[in-house]
Amino acid sequence: MDKNKEILEILEKDARTTPEEMAKMLRMTVRTVKEAVNKMEKDGLILKYKTILNKEMIRNEHEDVRALIEVRLTPQKNVGFDRLAERIYQFPEVASCYLMSGTYDLLVVVEGKSIHTVSRFVAEKLSPMENVRGTVTHFILKKYKEDGDILKQPERSKRPAISL
Amino acid sequence: MKKRIIKTVEEMPPSGIRVFFDLVLGMKDVVSLGVGEPDFVTPWNIRESAIYALEEGYTSYTSNKGLIELREAVSNYLKRKYGMEYDPEDEILITVGTSEAFDLAFRAMVTRGDKVLIPTPSYVSYGPITSLCGGKPVYVPTTPEGHFKVDPKDINRLCDKKTKLMLLNYPNNPTGASYSKSELKDISKVILKHDLLMISDEIYCDLTYDFNHVPFPTLPHMKERTLYINGFSKTYAMTGWRIGYAAGPKDIIAAMTKIHQYTMLCASIISQMAALEALKNGERSMYEMKREYKRRREFVIYRLNEIGLPCHKPEGAFYALPSIKGTGLSSMEFSSRLLKEKKVAVVPGTAFGPTGEGLIRISYASSMDKLKEAFIRMEEFLKGLKK
Numbered sequence: 001m002d003k004n005k006e007i008l009e010i011l012e013k014d015a016r017t018t019p020e021e022m023a024k025m026l027r028m029t030v031r032t033v034k035e036a037v038n039k040m041e042k043d044g045l046i047l048k049y050k051t052i053l054n055k056e057m058i059r060n061e062h063e064d065v066r067a068l069i070e071v072r073l074t075p076q077k078n079v080g081f082d083r084l085a086e087r088i089y090q091f092p093e094v095a096s097c098y099l100m101s102g103t104y105d106l107l108v109v110v111e112g113k114s115i116h117t118v119s120r121f122v123a124e125k126l127s128p129m130e131n132v133r134g135t136v137t138h139f140i141l142k143k144y145k146e147d148g149d150i151l152k153q154p155e156r157s158k159r160p161a162i163s164l
Numbered sequence: 165m166k167k168r169i170i171k172t173v174e175e176m177p178p179s180g181i182r183v184f185f186d187l188v189l190g191m192k193d194v195v196s197l198g199v200g201e202p203d204f205v206t207p208w209n210i211r212e213s214a215i216y217a218l219e220e221g222y223t224s225y226t227s228n229k230g231l232i233e234l235r236e237a238v239s240n241y242l243k244r245k246y247g248m249e250y251d252p253e254d255e256i257l258i259t260v261g262t263s264e265a266f267d268l269a270f271r272a273m274v275t276r277g278d279k280v281l282i283p284t285p286s287y288v289s290y291g292p293i294t295s296l297c298g299g300k301p302v303y304v305p306t307t308p309e310g311h312f313k314v315d316p317k318d319i320n321r322l323c324d325k326k327t328k329l330m331l332l333n334y335p336n337n338p339t340g341a342s343y344s345k346s347e348l349k350d351i352s353k354v355i356l357k358h359d360l361l362m363i364s365d366e367i368y369c370d371l372t373y374d375f376n377h378v379p380f381p382t383l384p385h386m387k388e389r390t391l392y393i394n395g396f397s398k399t400y401a402m403t404g405w406r407i408g409y410a411a412g413p414k415d416i417i418a419a420m421t422k423i424h425q426y427t428m429l430c431a432s433i434i435s436q437m438a439a440l441e442a443l444k445n446g447e448r449s450m451y452e453m454k455r456e457y458k459r460r461r462e463f464v465i466y467r468l469n470e471i472g473l474p475c476h477k478p479e480g481a482f483y484a485l486p487s488i489k490g491t492g493l494s495s496m497e498f499s500s501r502l503l504k505e506k507k508v509a510v511v512p513g514t515a516f517g518p519t520g521e522g523l524i525r526i527s528y529a530s531s532m533d534k535l536k537e538a539f540i541r542m543e544e545f546l547k548g549l550k551k
Binding site: 009024025 | 189200287337467532536
């Protein structure tokens with residue numbers, strides 16, 4: 001595996017890993033690690049570093065709600081879906097946006113303060129848009145696992161602390 | 165009163181280490197570098213297949229040798245991975261962990277007066293099992309200077325007419341040492357010269373970092389005199405399932421099967437079903453794990469040398485065996501004080517035989533976070549000693 005890929009694998013698991021630690025793990029100099037990371041940041045391979053919160057445990061009354069919205073579109077000449085997708089994903093309410101195969105075209109993940117805010121976004125912004133042929137909205141009730149992370153308190157290891 | 169316990173058992177090393185282990189297990193919030201098993205639970209697909217097996221009512225005995233499907237899967241795996249040919253009918257035996265495989269192998273091949281060559285420091289069970297069979301363990305010392313590799317000259321020197329068998333475990337617990345093909349060839353020549361049998365314990369084969377693992381039976385003329393032992397514990401994080409296997413010449417497998425059928429009968433069917441799933445669909449998680457271990461190894465070796473516990477780079481498994489001689493403490497003193505003063509658990513080298521004095525075993529089957537923390541504490545401990 002090349003060193004850049006290894007750096008990405010390490011950072012994807014734990015973004016707090018320091019260049020010094022990575023240098024030790026990968027037998028590189030601290031400087032080369034720093035240069036490689038800088039270059040990947042500049043090239044956009046690394047977009048940013050953020051903390052994954054367990055939103056199932058951080059419960060408060062102003063909790064955001066999330067909805068998955070299926071959007072059917074009429075594609076435009078020359079640009080297909082890309083231009084339409086761009087018009088949609090620019091809205092700050094949109095957390096994710098994917099072009100899909102199957103019975104609909106875009107899957108838009110929308111986040112809002114309440115069911116009403118999300119509904120209003122769909123009714124006022126999304127549905128009236130030209131070329132949007134229809135939408136189906138699914139609200140998320142509970143999150144069990146998100147992007148590989150299980151949203152539970154980590155279980156204590158059942159492994160004895162010493163064995164031969 | 166008649167003597168209740170036989171002499172061989174009374175004389176077995178009582179594992180003074182037990183006391184130390186109890187101390188560790190009784191203590192809370194220990195950062196542990198003392199484990200001999202992977203730091204994650206068995207992959208879900210494997211666990212799920214066992215649950216399914218139970219639901220389907222797989223709760224019976226199996227054939228003594230193990231499920232034929234599993235023996236076939238083992239046979240295919242050995243062929244695909246290493247080009248080794250073993251007939252699932254009569255050259256493979258499924259055992260209750262590799263531990264049972266050793267027990268059977270020694271009981272089938274070692275009797276009163278036979279000498280068995282065992283490299284040391286070594287995993288704890290080989291010597292005592294040899295003694296239980298009436299055999300005499302002959303320890304072949306390996307040293308930090310020699311990167312804990314067996315020197316064929318030592319085998320030559322220690323062999324006599326009574327020497328029947330040699331045991332080799334690579335990648336090694338506790339030293340992490342492994343062997344390249346040419347190093348193994350040199351050993352095989354001596355084995356041939358003295359007409360010895362070989363038991364090759366290759367349970368850590370998938371954790372070889374710097375070169376491809378070479379199984380002992382693939383060396384010229386070695387297949388007919390080697391019993392190959394492997395299992396699922398380390399590669400697929402299945403230590404608690406107790407499932408392993410032996411592959412070897414028909415006569416040896418037949419003899420082992422005889423003992424196995426009268427003592428163990430068969431390995432648990434649920435574990436066998438799970439092992440089958442591991443062989444079918446376990447490879448991806450294995451490669452990911454190996455990359456992770458390799459990075460931990462580099463980190464651990466760097467840090468050990470940095471804090472003043474010299475250690476060469478081991479080629480496999482997830483162990484390092486650094487020297488603590490510079491501290492002037494014995495292995496047991498070092499480990500006990502480190503545990504009491506800094507709550508870091510390591511295994512004293514003497515757990516692996518007298519040649520382990522002056523050494524401690526560090527396991528890097530712990531998360532990077534824990535490793536980092538453990539090294540900060542060890543560094544403080546060492547600084548405290550110097551004052």
